[in-house]
Amino acid sequence: MHILECQKLTKHFGALEALSDVDMKVRKGEVRAVIGPNGAGKSTLFNAINGVFPATRGKCFFNGKDITGMMMQDIVKFGISRTFQLTNLFPELSVIENISIASQAKLKGAWLPLGGSSVLAEAKHKAELALEKLKLTDLAYLPSNTLSHGDQRLLEIAMAISQDPLLLMLDEPTQGLSVEETQSTVDILKDLLSSGDLTVILVEHDMEVVFNLAERISVLHQGRIIADGDPEEVKASKVVQDAYLGGFEDA
Amino acid sequence: MRFWLLLGTAILFSICIPFMVPYYAMTIVIAALIWGLFAMSLDLLVGYTRLYSFGHVASYGLGAYSSALLILHFDIPVPITIFLATGIATLIAVPITWICTRTHGVSFAMLTLAFAQLGYAMLFRFKEFTGGSNGLPGITRPAGPFGLDFFQSKIGYYYMVLAFLIASFLICRNIVNSPFGKVLSGIRENEMKTQALGYNVRNYKWFVAIMSYMFGSLSGALFTPYAGFASPELFFWLISGTVLIMVIVGGSGTLIGPIIGGIFFILLEHELSEITQLWPLAFGTVFIMFVLFFPQGIWGIFTTISKKSKSNPSESGHAHS
Known part of the structure; x- marks a missing residue:
C-alpha cells in the first residue's frame, strides 16, 4: 500500500519548469530521501505536495485520497506534517x-x-x-x-x-549544522524512526545522513526524477554521478 | 492567585473613587474608563495578533451612533440599549472585518482606515438619520428594565461602566488564554508557520477582529448615554491614532496595560488642556519617550520591576496576563 503517490506532478514558475512530470510512490513506513543538486526542485516538490502552492499539473494522493490543490492547513489534517528548509x-x-x-x-x-x-x-x-x-x-x-x-x-x-x-516531511534537517550536531541529529532521527510506523520523506544534501537514514532514494535533477532505488543502486548509478558533477560545474 | 488579589484591590479602589474625588471630576473619570475599555479592545488586534488597525474608531463610532439612535427613536432602557447597540455594531463589523483580515500589514491598516473613513462620510451623506455635522444631541438615559434607574445618576452610570469594563476585561483575558488565544500568539509570531501547522489563520484573524470591534463598539455605546450626544467627532480618524498610542504606551499584549494607557491619557489630556492649548505636543512627547525608552509600556515597566523585586524566575512566566 502506497501512502503517498504523486502522478506527473508539475510546477511552473513563469517560464521556469521547476518540476516536470514527477512520479513518486512512497510506501507506508518507508524512509525516503529526495536528493539532487541545488535548484533541482526538491523544496518545490515538498511545497507542491503539502500545499504551500498548487501544482500546475498532476495529482497527489495521500492514503488513497486526492489532496491535489488543497491548502496547507487542510493537508495537515490528513496526517502530513513538515519542517522547512529555513528554520521557521x-x-x-x-x-x-x-x-x-x-x-x-x-x-x-x-x-x-x-x-x-x-x-x-x-x-x-x-x-x-x-x-x-x-x-x-x-x-x-x-x-x-x-x-x-x-x-x-x-x-x-x-x-x-x-x-x-502519518507522513513526516523533513526539508534538510541538518542544514547548517556542525559535524557533531549532524551526528547527534542523525542519532535522534534514527531513534525516532526505529518503531517503523512513521513514513518519512527527507530532503538532504549531506550524503552521509542520507545513506544513514534512507531506505530508498529518489534523485531529482532539473525538475525530473532521474533515478529511484535503494541506496546501493543510486550510489552506483551513472546518471546520478553525471548529474551531480554536472550540477556542481554549473553552479 | 496574585492576579485575583490585584484585580480585587483595583476593583475595590474603583468602587471607592466616587467617595474620594469631587462630583464634577466623575465626568472625566467615566470618560477615562470608557477609553480604557476602548484601548483594551484594540489590544486584541494589536498586542495579541499584531494586526495594526488604523480604523478602530469605526467600532467606537458605530457603537456610539447605534446607542444614540436606539435611545432617540425607541427610548429603550440604557443597559438594553448598550447590549443592542453593541450587537448591531458588531453585525456591521462582520463583513467589514472579513474583508480587512484577508490582508496583512500595511494593507490591513489602510483598509481599516478606509472603512472608518467610509463610515465618517456616511454620517454626512445620511443627514436626516445621523444629524450630519450637528450630530445627535439630547440623548437621555432611559430608565428600566425592572424599574432600574441607578444609572441615571452620574455615580450610578460610573458603576455601570465599571461593571462593563471589568466583565469585558475578564472575557478578553479568557480569550487570550484560551486555545484560540494561543493560536493568535502563533499568528503574531509567524503567520505562515501557523498556517503550515494546520490552522485556518484567516478565520482566526477574522474572529479576533470581530471580538475587537465588539468591545470597541461597547465602549462607543457606553459613551453616548454618558455624554448626551453623538457627533461626527466620534468617527474622526485621529481617534484611531490616539487609541493606538494608548495601547502602545500602556503596554500592548497585556490587556491591563491599554486600560491603564487609556485612563492615563484621558487624565493627562484633562490636566494639560487646562494649562495649555499645546497639550497634543505633550501627548506626542510622551509617546515618543515610551517608544524609545520603554517599548514595553507602562504595564511592562510595572511587571519588570515587580519581577526583579521578587527575583523568583520560576514564577515569572506565570505572573503576567
Missing part, C-alpha cells in the same frame, strides 16, 4: 509553547475562544512527549530564539512529530 519558528515563544501550538492543531477544540483548559493541557502533554523524544526537555522554558541553530532545527522536528503525523 515562533521566535519569542518558549520551546514548549512552540510545540504546544503545533500539537493543539490536531486536537478537538483547538479553536475554543473561551475556557478550553483541557485542550491546552493535552497539547502541553503532547509537547512534553515530543520534547522527550528529541531530547530537548531541558530547554522547554527558554524562548526559542535563544536556542542554538542545531536545537532550533530539532525543535522544528519536535513540532512536526507532536502532531502525530
